[in-house]
Amino acid sequence: MVAQVIAALDGAGSVLDCTLGGGGHSQALLEAGASVVAIDRDADAIAEATARLHSYVESGRFRPVLGDFTRIDEIPTLRNVAFAGVLADLGVSSAQIDRNERGFSFRPGVALDMRMSGEIGDTAADILNTASMEELAAIFHDFGDEPRARKLAREVVRRRSTREFVTADDFVGAIRGTFGASAGAPEFARLFQAVRIAVNDELPGLERALPQLRDMLEPGGCMVIIAYHSGEDRIVKHAMRAWSTACTCPPRQPICNCGGIALGAMIWRKSIQADADEVAHNPRARSARLRAWRKAA
Template identity: 35%
Template sequence: MEEIISEYHIPVLYYETLENLVVDKNGVYVDCTLGGGGHSEGILKSLDEKGTLISIDQDQQAIDFAKKRLEKYGNKWKVFKNNFENVDTVIYMAGYDKVDGILMDIGVSSTQLDDPERGFSYRYDTKLDMRMNRSNPISAYEVVNEYSEEDLARVIYTYGEERHSRKIARIICERRVEKPIETTGELVDIIKRAYPGRAEKHPAKKTFQAIRIEVNRELEVLETAITKAFNSLKKGGRLGIITFHSLEDRLVKNMFRDLCTGCKCPPELPICVCNEKPKGKLVTRKPIGPNAEELKFNNRAHSSKLRVIEKL
């Protein structure tokens, strides 16, 4: 595990994130998804002496590693073990009311993906888990072995956008009658049975994504976190969010658009009666994606998108 962590790469959209997020070098910033600490260190390097960074992660393993990496920044850096849906509470615990910038990198960290014990990846045959917070009582094992066929199909279709969801759910339920499905390898074999012919991408990719989202309540947490994070910004403060698949990006896009829209009255009304004003403005009209140079050394950046909003 140490060998994997020591090779931690530059995080996705690193320079683009710093350029669009850090507007006050003496300000207070929050990294909601600490992970391997790459973005956190980038923000800390960008700040002047009076600047402060608060980092959040629910994975104790990530926090332990980041402490070794970032302890040299002393009092400029504070870290909290929590879920980023509680970002407003963490900011209060750190001694602040409002902050200058907040970052959310919604992807699963490379240290988690590359750790076979965590069960996030279909590339390893290991125990079904997929929990970002290992104290979470619900793991991939419970989803696969205890959800009804109907609920499994719904999760796989909704969160994985998998067109073979019903067939995959049916075969899972047939197989688990014989014995519980305990490993990622067993689940991959089941998914492959549901796929006709040769798939362009790994047939398990979408189903694994869907189960991971369900286990960690990812979209529900993201929606809550966006609202709380935006409300925690100072005037002129910025919220940047990096997403890795269409479900997340669509949610961010729609919530940002709503925050930047004033009047919410029905179009048939001749005049505005709600008196709503835009609360934010888009810093990125279109999402920022990785450049060709980044894609050369980090294939995981391929689907990443950065959107940034500024509070009015």
């Protein structure tokens, strides 16, 4: 959704790209004339985009930063820095999915890893082998929209009591063991995504980060977020709506007396979706929801 991102961030002289990935959005912003600071928690993404966009690094307009945007306060060089635009294109990159050694895919033999930041934290296998049945059911239900989450959680716990989960085949086996042999790619994609969201603490992290990112915007600056998961999009929608609401009185109070002033306004009332051409070119864009918000000047 490069065109929509560029349209929303039109004229922004400085942009914080929170999710560098393959660098497609950063490159388009650089080509549009912006200076870009781009974060990724994946060292491979930083190295590859730095090499590909080296001419912009050398000219001082592009600064890749290894870090986690949900812990932006832990990146000293970004303290007290303001931007005209903030962009986050959430989730996982094609490079991460395509590389079997990163462990995001449900292809046979792939080790259950899924850590975006490489070596830090619990792997997918750690979570499947150690989380309680209740925790697993919550992961499958809350992050995978799975109505039979408890049944799958029970199956995982039953299977791991005799043999621990190591590869994608072990989790695929548990999904098939729960839902039958007809379970296929759509179920695997949804439930592997649920585990990935848990491994990378994606939803709580996003909720924590949004107000910090909003506060890094200059007056009149614009925030653009692209979400691929309904829970993620809900967090973005609620945050942007709350920031756009002037009145903070309790909902049942008949007369407003808070004197509240909205922090800004949504640029589009509803989320923007990728058009048919883009979906044909990149099927992953089908689930993308872009929302944009402008801070009051």
